[in-house]
Amino acid sequence: MNIIVCIKQVPAKDAPLAIAGNWIKEADIGFEMNEPDSYALEEALRLKEKHGGEVVVLSMGPERVKQTIKEALAKGADRGIHITDDAFAQLDPLNSVKALAAAIGKEKHDLVLTGLQSDDHGFGQTGVLLAALLKLPHATIIMQIEVLDGKMKLKRELEAGWFQHIECPLPAVLSIQSGINKVRYATLKGIMAAKKKEIAAITRESLGVTIEPTQKIEKIYVPTKTKKTEFLTGTPKEAAAKLVEKLKFEARVI
Amino acid sequence: MKILVVTEQRQGKWNNASFETLVAAQQIAGAASGTISAVVIGKGVPALAEEVASKNVAEVLLVEHDLLENYTSDGYCVALKQVVEQAKPDLVLFPHTYQVRDFAPELAASLGKGMIGDCVGFRGEEGKLVFVRQMFQGKTAADVVFTGAAPWFASFQSGAFRADLLQAHSSGKAPVNAVKVELKPEQIRTKPLELFKETKSAVDLTQASLIVAIGRGIKAPENIPQAEALAKAIGGEIAASRPICDEGWLPMERQIGSSGQTVAPKLYLALGISGAIQHVVGMKGARTIVAINKDQNAPIFEIADYGIVGDIFEIMPALTEELQKTKG
Numbered sequence: 212m213n214i215i216v217c218i219k220q221v222p223a224k225d226a227p228l229a230i231a232g233n234w235i236k237e238a239d240i241g242f243e244m245n246e247p248d249s250y251a252l253e254e255a256l257r258l259k260e261k262h263g264g265e266v267v268v269l270s271m272g273p274e275r276v277k278q279t280i281k282e283a284l285a286k287g288a289d290r291g292i293h294i295t296d297d298a299f300a301q302l303d304p305l306n307s308v309k310a311l312a313a314a315i316g317k318e319k320h321d322l323v324l325t326g327l328q329s330d331d332h333g334f335g336q337t338g339v340l341l342a343a344l345l346k347l348p349h350a351t352i353i354m355q356i357e358v359l360d361g362k363m364k365l366k367r368e369l370e371a372g373w374f375q376h377i378e379c380p381l382p383a384v385l386s387i388q389s390g391i392n393k394v395r396y397a398t399l400k401g402i403m404a405a406k407k408k409e410i411a412a413i414t415r416e417s418l419g420v421t422i423e424p425t426q427k428i429e430k431i432y433v434p435t436k437t438k439k440t441e442f443l444t445g446t447p448k449e450a451a452a453k454l455v456e457k458l459k460f461e462a463r464v465i
Numbered sequence: 466m467k468i469l470v471v472t473e474q475r476q477g478k479w480n481n482a483s484f485e486t487l488v489a490a491q492q493i494a495g496a497a498s499g500t501i502s503a504v505v506i507g508k509g510v511p512a513l514a515e516e517v518a519s520k521n522v523a524e525v526l527l528v529e530h531d532l533l534e535n536y537t538s539d540g541y542c543v544a545l546k547q548v549v550e551q552a553k554p555d556l557v558l559f560p561h562t563y564q565v566r567d568f569a570p571e572l573a574a575s576l577g578k579g580m581i582g583d584c585v586g587f588r589g590e591e592g593k594l595v596f597v598r599q600m601f602q603g604k605t606a607a608d609v610v611f612t613g614a615a616p617w618f619a620s621f622q623s624g625a626f627r628a629d630l631l632q633a634h635s636s637g638k639a640p641v642n643a644v645k646v647e648l649k650p651e652q653i654r655t656k657p658l659e660l661f662k663e664t665k666s667a668v669d670l671t672q673a674s675l676i677v678a679i680g681r682g683i684k685a686p687e688n689i690p691q692a693e694a695l696a697k698a699i700g701g702e703i704a705a706s707r708p709i710c711d712e713g714w715l716p717m718e719r720q721i722g723s724s725g726q727t728v729a730p731k732l733y734l735a736l737g738i739s740g741a742i743q744h745v746v747g748m749k750g751a752r753t754i755v756a757i758n759k760d761q762n763a764p765i766f767e768i769a770d771y772g773i774v775g776d777i778f779e780i781m782p783a784l785t786e787e788l789q790k791t792k793g
Contacts (some may be wrong), residue, residue, distance in 0.1 A: 228605065
């Protein structure tokens, strides 16, 4: 089974964000693998362990993205593809996915996996759009994959605690829900092995993708508060005492 | 401006976010002198169409087909593409539900268009519509505009508009017009099977009046007893944001947020929870919200009534002690 996993590199969770126009200042902050994508990668590695085949990780972005691809290789992916693109952060979902779909089109693929959404833009459209452009069936928010006789039985999460089983033929594109599995750490052996693995760099231009923006982020900013928060200060003990006082006599909830 | 609102039902029951999106459409129509066509899609749903027709809309488009009885992304994309092509709207709006996430971007792409998903608001500015959505897990807001020709596709986050503001139809009822769509079984590539809930949860957080919820800030499962002690001292239930349940530190039934439970307790005490959108939609209805977090810029403080910026490992025991004192 040949599996392609799309992974995105995003600012580290605790990175202090400094806004610059319609993006953030990238200097001085750390980047990491988008957490939802790490679950997709883990699921791909588990499917490979069960059914054989190859796991290819695909990512797009500037040079720094290579580090995240290396991390995926250290965890056990077989090779990486890096679409080198400095303007990735400015692209809308449809145009980003055009490039990803073009790269996937050149590879053998039985299954394409993505995380549910990215922790930066949070569009959550990559999987569905890949399916549309690759003309493959898809399913999203997947909590379980069983492969049998060329098709899959999937467990899809719905809202408010509901689930649904669906049957989906192969090849297909799936968006994986976080929490589907327990993500592995890279071992030292894996890190050493990753050094010999291939990362193919290709430019967006060489994929013959033309960009036709459908939307534009004009600016980003710190959201306006909807509530006035009363901050309680002092030592932990003082703040705790003030809070109990407030909850008891002002909010009257305890 | 002609606005198409795609409502959502499952097995004849509304997803209430549909009405919030209708409110958003009414407000956009008011700001941009528009008309609203509401789409009701499924099989055997004329009664739902009649219900929407009593709201302030220009018409209801009833899209019925045997193959639309159960939701499939293929069925909805094929059918709604025909509806959009016939109705020729400028703007197509959806509630940002799990179902919409599953098909709407593909529907837009099938017409060569993009979609601005998960919006929390809009502004009319110099003749153009600006959509506001969150980025970086709620740490920033973003103004997004469409470029290129209509139709434009957008979805609104659950809770972004108040369903109780929905205006009734001024003269009784809007017309319900049936839209005929062509759909063949072979166009539907996936097969939906049964809907189910996991084993019935032992705890119903929706009934809890006091909730102590933990997030990533709890750092390790060994620290959870500290939060449980606090919950006990206050007489409340323990709950968590998704990452904690993903890690298996607390059972999934204790998860608050879009994929877990939606609660509206008297008091919601958020410990080390940053306040990502997916969590906030599940608890912002709480009467009083307290947030304790080391990051003073954490988005959870945007909705908190009381906040303490500090180390939860120092504040949790202090708070537990204070509570025991008042109760004792």
